[in-house]
Amino acid sequence: MQPTSATAASTSSTRRMLRVTGHIAKSLLFAGLMWAAAAAGELPIPGTPVPITLQTFVVMMAALMLDWREAASAVVAYLAAGAVGLPVFAGGASTAALFGPSAGFLIGFLPGVIVAALLKGRAHTDSFNASLRTASRYFAASLLGGVVVVYLIGFAVQSSLTHVPFGVVAAASMGFVIGDVIKAAVASLAAAGLARLR
Template sequence: MNQSQQLHMTVYASLFAALTAAGAYLAIPMGPVPIVLQNLFVLLTGLLLGSRWGLASIGIYLLAGAIGLPVFAGGTGGIARIFGPTGGYLLSYLPAVYILGIIAEKGQKTGKPFVFDLIAMICACLIVYGIGVPWLKLMTGMDWAKAFSAGMLPFLPGDGLKIAAAVPIVKTLRPVISGKFLPADTADEYY
């Protein structure tokens, strides 16, 4: 990767960190875990930037929040949020975006990005819940049924919508970010 490409990817990583922060401001309080749009930007980060740059972007986002910038849900920040009831969800973004990026990269190499992207987004959601729900249970003392009903079940329909929204966004932006502009007549073949 030459210096120009590296600069472009650094800008994209910063942009997606900022978009993830902006998505956290769109929060609907629902008990201990709010509904947020930041998950959509985490999905887009992994799909569009890949594993390494996606990890860097989400790392920047979490670091900004940990040092106190108001980038977490509801315009909050600070290390206490990472160790609070929703901290597992925040920390889960790192492995989720990395695995998401790996699967998406594999899809690009096989020529079947749509199928791999769907699998990647489902895996990312499972990672977020797989870390977030037990963390929520541990930090709040809830039983498992309550943790699942408060930390996962109400969010599944929204995650389905976010995955559906990510598909056309990725179809449009991936050729731009990767630097491969597809002719209009082959754009549909891309997905």
């Protein structure tokens, strides 16, 4: 009886360790993808010091593909890498970006990814209509977390740092908002499609 109990305990411990390793690996993968999205290039928008990158797309995908803890861990790992001086932010920036005009957007990734991950619900992909409902729910979650939350924090911090009124900052950033609404739609369709494959 004793060897069987020991074997069961060992198997349970191994499974638990594999689960934890899987969670860590997923978080680190998405942290790396956030860096890759920043390194891939940026597109400047006239009237605002913050460039367009694909980071928000990766943040939305993290929220839709991972649970909220994994998604939050991915963002924390990414922000921590920049905070300690690694050039992971747009334009190869590191620590200084967390105190500049982009700071609010970067910091906003954390509450944004958590909100989106919590709102997405479970993927139901057993039929076309179920997949469509899942994609619609994902889109709403991405809009609320990945756009509304991130931009409210980003606008507020940028307005505070630059002493430009909140409304002016928001108006100058409408190009970002439109782009991120499109990214939210693409991320939602992609995540729903990947959920269907699983």
